[in-house]
Amino acid sequence: PYLRARLLLRTVEFDPNVRTMDTEFLTDMMDFNDKIELCEGPETLDILRITNEEAIGELYAQFEMLFIQDDYKQPPKHLPKLSFFFRHEKELKYKTKLLLELQIKLFVTMF
Numbered sequence: 001p002y003l004r005a006r007l008l009l010r011t012v013e014f015d016p017n018v019r020t021m022d023t024e025f026l027t028d029m030m031d032f033n034d035k036i037e038l039c040e041g042p043e044t045l046d047i048l049r050i051t052n053e054e055a056i057g058e059l060y061a062q063f064e065m066l067f068i069q070d071d072y073k074q075p076p077k078h079l080p081k082l083s084f085f086f087r088h089e090k091e092l093k094y095k096t097k098l099l100l101e102l103q104i105k106l107f108v109t110m111f
Contacts, residue, residue, distance in 0.1 A: 022077075029084050036091050042099055049092045056085045 032048070039045050059082050066074050 025081060032088060036088065036095060039095060040099075042096070045092060045096050045099065049089075049096075052085055052088045052092060056082065056089070059085070 032052075035044075035048060039048060059078050062078060063075055066072075
């Protein structure tokens, strides 16, 4: 969907590389980054992962609705947001992997 959105925007001669971002979203993303960084348990990581997946789903639904309505002015505002959520997805997977490795090491050293 992300690449499709970029392609559709190019077909109407709109440059999807133009960055338009609202400050409220940037503040929310900084807060979310802090939560990921400070997260120390798998339960919290699961909550953050679910929150991130829901946000991606909502943006996909918005893209679909905007394209159905032939609205090509709004999607560029959502592309950077989607990029943030994809980056968070990678960070959450990485952090989950690190926590699992740490738990395994702790378990092994106990025996």
